[in-house]
Structure formats: C-alpha cells, structure tokens
Amino acid sequence: MSETLESTVFKPVQELAVDCNTPPERYIYTCSNEAIGVNPPVLDIPVIDLNSLQSSSPSADRELEKLRASVTSCGCFQLIGHGMTSSFLDQVSSIGRDFFALPVKEKLKCLRTAENTQGYGHDTKFSENQVLDWTDRLYLITSPEDQIKFQSWPECPESFRKLLQEYTEKINLLTEAVLKVLSRSLNLKESCFLDQYGENAYMVARFNYYPPSPRPDLTLGVKPHADGSAMTFLIQDKQVEGLQVLKDDQWFNVPNVPDALLVNIGDQVEIMSNGIYKSPVHRVVTNSERERITVAMFCSPNSSRYIEPAEELISKRRPRLYKKVNNYFDMCFEGYQHGKPAIEAAKM
Ligand SMILES: O=C(O)CCC(=O)C(=O)O
Ligand SMILES: [Fe+2]
Numbered sequence: 205m206s207e208t209l210e211s212t213v214f215k216p217v218q219e220l221a222v223d224c225n226t227p228p229e230r231y232i233y234t235c236s237n238e239a240i241g242v243n244p245p246v247l248d249i250p251v252i253d254l255n256s257l258q259s260s261s262p263s264a265d266r267e268l269e270k271l272r273a274s275v276t277s278c279g280c281f282q283l284i285g286h287g288m289t290s291s292f293l294d295q296v297s298s299i300g301r302d303f304f305a306l307p308v309k310e311k312l313k314c315l316r317t318a319e320n321t322q323g324y325g326h327d328t329k330f331s332e333n334q335v336l337d338w339t340d341r342l343y344l345i346t347s348p349e350d351q352i353k354f355q356s357w358p359e360c361p362e363s364f365r366k367l368l369q370e371y372t373e374k375i376n377l378l379t380e381a382v383l384k385v386l387s388r389s390l391n392l393k394e395s396c397f398l399d400q401y402g403e404n405a406y407m408v409a410r411f412n413y414y415p416p417s418p419r420p421d422l423t424l425g426v427k428p429h430a431d432g433s434a435m436t437f438l439i440q441d442k443q444v445e446g447l448q449v450l451k452d453d454q455w456f457n458v459p460n461v462p463d464a465l466l467v468n469i470g471d472q473v474e475i476m477s478n479g480i481y482k483s484p485v486h487r488v489v490t491n492s493e494r495e496r497i498t499v500a501m502f503c504s505p506n507s508s509r510y511i512e513p514a515e516e517l518i519s520k521r522r523p524r525l526y527k528k529v530n531n532y533f534d535m536c537f538e539g540y541q542h543g544k545p546a547i548e549a550a551k552m
Contacts, residue, residue, distance in 0.1 A: 214315060216308060216340045217326060221415035230336045233424045240421055240489055247449055247456035250274040251464060254378075255285035257385045272389040275469055278451050279484030282464035283437075286378055290463045295363070296371045297439050300411035301497050302361040303342060314342065314356050323356035338423040338490050340413045346372040347407040348506060371501070372407055375437055379405065379503045382435060382467065390480060396514050397476050401434060401505045406533060408433075408502040414446060417490035425488030425496070432536030432546055433470035433502035434511075440466060444496040450485040458486075471536070471547045472504055475526040478513035483547070507531040526550045 220228065233240065252274065256267045274281040303311065316323035324342050327334070342358070345351045346368060358364050380398055387396040414425040425446055440447070440460045447458040447466075458466065471483045488496075505511055512528040529535075529550050536546035 214312075214325060216311070217338055218304065218340050218413060218415045219308065221338075221417065225418050227338065227417065227419055227423050230334075231338055232419075232422045233335050233427065240424060244448060244455045244457055246459050247278060247451065249278060249280060249282050249458065249461075249466075251282045251284055251461055253285040254283060254287075254381060254385070257285075258381070268385065268389050271385060275386070275389070275481045278449055278456075279469045279482050280449065280458075281467055282461040283378075283382070283467050284461075284464050286465055288374055288465075292371075293439055293463070293465070295367055296499055297441075297497065299358075299361055299364045299367050300342065300413070300499055303358050303364070303411065304340065304413040304497065306358075306360060310360060311358075314358055316343065316356070320353060320356060322353050335424075335427065337426050337488075338414060338417050339425050339488070340415075342409075342411040342413075344368070344409050345407070346409050346501075347376065348404040351406070368409060372409070375501045375503065376405055376407065378437065378465075379435055383473075386473065386477075386481070390477060390517065392514060392516055396516070397434075397473065400476055400509070400511045400514075402509050404506045406504045406506050408504075408533070410500045410502065412488075412496075412498045412500065414488065414490055414496040414498075416492050416494060418492060420490045420492055423490050425490050426486075428485050428487040430483040430485050430545060430547065431468050431470040431502060432472070432533045433468075433504045434472035434476075435470050435503050436468040437501045437503070438466040438468065439499040441496045441498050444491070444494045446488045446491065446496050447498075448487050448489060450487075455487070470502070470504070471550070472511055472532055474547060475529065475532075475550055476511055476514055478517040478522060479525045480517060480522075485545075502533065504533040505530075507534065523552075525552060527552060 250270050252271050256263050311324050314324040316325040327336050383397040384394045417423045448455045469481050469483050474483045510528050510530045513524050518524045
C-alpha cells in the first residue's frame with residue numbers, strides 16, 4: 205500500500221471511539237468462547253527487589269527463590285529497586301500521553317507506512333478477516349542506532365527524543381542485570397543468558413493508547429499473545445488497569461504496583477531456559493469509561509545473534525525443546541495477528 209493510500213484510510217481508534225455506539229465489525233473479537241469483561245480474580249504477582257537480589261546479604265537468596273517461584277508460576281514479576289525514580293517513569297509515560305493528546309494532523313506526521321513499519325498507527329493488516337485491536341500505538345526501534353528512524357519520532361513534546369533515549373539506556377542496563385539474576389535463579393553461571401544476549405540489543409518502544417470502548421464485552425485492547433522479546437518492561441497506567449495474564453487456563457487481572465516495572469518473560473528467555481521459564485500469554489481488556497496509556501519496551505538480542513537453550517539445562521530427563529533461532533522478534537508478528545503462537549515454530 206502506498207504511503208498516501210495508507211494515510212487516507214487510516215482512522216485512529218481514538219477517533220473511532222468518539223460518538224461510537226457499536227464497534228466496527230473488524231474490531232469485534234469473536235475467537236473466544238469465554239466472555240470478555242467479567243471481573244476476573246487479581247493475580248498475586250510477587251514484587252521483586254533488584255537491590256536485594258544484588259546484595260550479599262542472606263536476604264538475596266530468599267529474593268532469588270522468590271524470583272524463581274514467581275517466574276515459574278506466572279512468567280512475570282513486579283520489579284522494584286530498579287534504579288529509576290517514580291518521577292522519571294512518570295515522565296516517560298507523559299511523553300506518550302502528550303503525543304496521543306496531539307491533534308490527529310500532528311500525529312499523522314509520524315504515521316507508519318508499508319515501507320516503514322515504525323511510527324504511529326495500529327495493527328499491520330495481513331488479511332481481511334483479522335480482528336483488530338482497540339488501540340492506537342506509537343512503535344519505535346530505539347536500539348541499535350543504525351535501525352533508529354528519527355523521522356518517525358514525534359517532535360512534540362520537545363523532550364520526547366532525549367527522554368526515550370535515556371530510558372532506552374537505563375532499560376538496556378536493567379535487562380543485563382535481570383538476565384544475570386535469571387541465570388543465577390536457575391543455578392547457572394551469572395553470564396549464561398547475557399552471553400547469548402550479547403551487545404547492540406534490539407529494543408523497541410511501544411506506546412499503547414487504549415480509548416474507552418463502547419462495548420468492552422466485544423473488544424480487546426490487545427489480543428491474547430506472548431511477547432516475542434527476551435524480556436518486556438511495562439510501565440503501567442497508574443490509574444487504569446486492563447492487563448490480564450492467563451494462568452492455569454484462567455484469566456487474571458494484573459494489579460498496578462506503585463513505582464514497579466512489570467517484567468514479562470518473553471519467548472526468547474523461554475528458549476534460552478529450555479522451557480523452564482515460560483513466556484506468559486496475556487491480553488488487554490478495554491473499559492467504557494477511561495482511556496489507558498502504557499509503555500512497553502521489548503528487549504531482544506541483536507537480530508543477527510542466534511540464541512538456543514543453555515547446554516546446562518538440557519539433559520536426558522529434559523531434552524532440548526527449541527531450535528537455534530535468530531531474528532525471532534520480527535518473526536512473531538504475523539503469527540500474533542492470526543492468534544498463532546510463534547514459539548511453536550521454534551520447537552524441535
Ligand atoms: O498495555 C498493556 O498493558 C500490555 C501491552 C502488551 O502486552 C504489549 O504491548 O505487548
Ligand atoms: Fe505483550
């Protein structure tokens with residue numbers, strides 16, 4: 205599709221949501237037998253303190269055990285002690301909030317196209333019968349440097365570029381720290397996962413805007429999926445919840461924990477851990493009252509790097525479950541739109 209055609213047909217969900225009583229058919233989620241929108245139980249996700257994990261006190265071992273239990277049971281955890289102040293995280297959320305509050309004409313300057321998938325828009329359309337998410341996004345590669353396309357980055361708010369680059373650096377360091385503790389939590393050498401992850405990480409920031417939906421029982425902010433990253437760091441909306449995680453075939457609400465970053469294990473850590481840690485299936489539900497804005501940072505190894513299950517985690521009792529893969533994050537996209545788990549393709 206040409207750039208001009210894409211921009212003439214693009215209608216932000218933010219605009220659709222105004223004065224709309226019934227969502228257009230393409231946004232109606234029909235792939236599930238269970239009702240959306242009923243109030244599910246709250247998931248008890250442990251809060252993990254990175255400072256404590258990195259200390260040499262006896263509490264570090266307890267924290268490590270808590271991390272292992274948390275990732276094993278739900279594939280995610282709430283991270284505190286990550287070194288970022290709450291005011292800094294608020295500023296990162298705010299640049300997203302300020303962007304989505306701009307007039308449409310201004311946002312369209314960052315519109316993604318068929319040739320450049322970075323920027324403002326919604327689901328890439330692969331087929332006519334694909335159900336669309338009730339959300340608009342701003343999707344930007346922030347690392348490695350040679351893949352950044354600043355022409356897709358908003359000029360407004362003015363602080364956007366500096367803040368997102370600062371956040372990228374901090375999250376990059378945090379990813380390294382978390383990969384080390386994840387390795388330790390499986391009794392591996394601290395550098396085990398990090399050596400595979402390598403340098404020049406592939407990092408993607410996704411600012412998600414979920415407008416109120418006229419029919420939260422029929423629409424989803426994000427369809428069920430597992431993240432294709434190694435790890436995803438999510439700054440939740442402080443006021444409005446909506447994220448749900450599937451555990452034991454049941455959906456659970458993910459609560460907001462002040463100042464915590466929600467860390468989701470992605471498929472690539474699942475692969476490196478030979479399936480001991482699993483990337484959780486999650487989705488986002490909508491509500492009819494309030495908009496919701498979140499910031500997801502997807503962290504993956506550079507696309508040229510191959511990853512595979514750590515040797516130490518393969519045994520007669522636990523055979524190797526996944527192939528050696530590279531460029532996994534990009535591979536996942538089409539599968540997601542059709543509800544096909546990408547991890548299946550990586551299995552032996
Ligand atoms: O907005 C959220 O709460 C989660 C978004 C998400 O799962 C994603 O962007 O992959
Ligand atoms: Fe996700």
